[in-house]
């Protein structure tokens with residue numbers, strides 16, 4: 001039996017006759033508590049929330065795909081800036097040390113910590129970058145109203161799987177904590193890469209608020225049949 005769903009504008013019932021179970025492809029599971037719903041068409045600008053845990057199930061917005069593509073493009077540029085520009089400059093006892101994120105990764109590349117170098121490189125640079133590029137690949141054709149790219153469905157699925165492993169924001173929190181510890185021992189100055197990284201984390205957060213996964217999956221499904 002499917003529950004009812006409230007949209008922010010109207011309360012609609014997705015009632016099903018007793019004893020009749022709707023087809024599985026019409027059902028949507030709440031990503032948090034797995035409650036099943038038969039969603040009505042939610043108008044643009046409205047939200048449908050789970051009755052049990054209030055997780056947003058769908059929140060279609062006008063022009064969301066174009067905005068996500070533009071924000072993902074901005075993130076790619078910021079990430080490239082964050083990799084190659086100086087991240088941090090430390091001065092202690094007259095000696096100045098400047099390092100970029102690439103230097104941090106390469107410091108561990110020799111010796112026993114090579115696994116750590118690979119993990120740091122993958123989690124804070126390669127996976128977030130791959131995810132931004134995957135989102136552009138999947139959403140850019142649809143933002144223009146075209147048919148989705150050839151392997152858009154598996155690429156979007158992969159981008160969704162990568163999400164928990166893209167740890168750019170955790171890295172920046174870690175750096176902030178480390179900086180507080182080091183601040184008393186040396187003179188610190190933050191490079192352009194640090195600010196590029198902070199901007200990247202904020203843009204990623206804004207991008208995720210625009211991203212309604214259900215709408216993207218539905219659009220992918222509909223347009224793949226064109």
Ligand SMILES: [Zn+2]
Pocket residue numbers: 030031032033034035050051052053054055
């Ligand atoms: Zn729920």
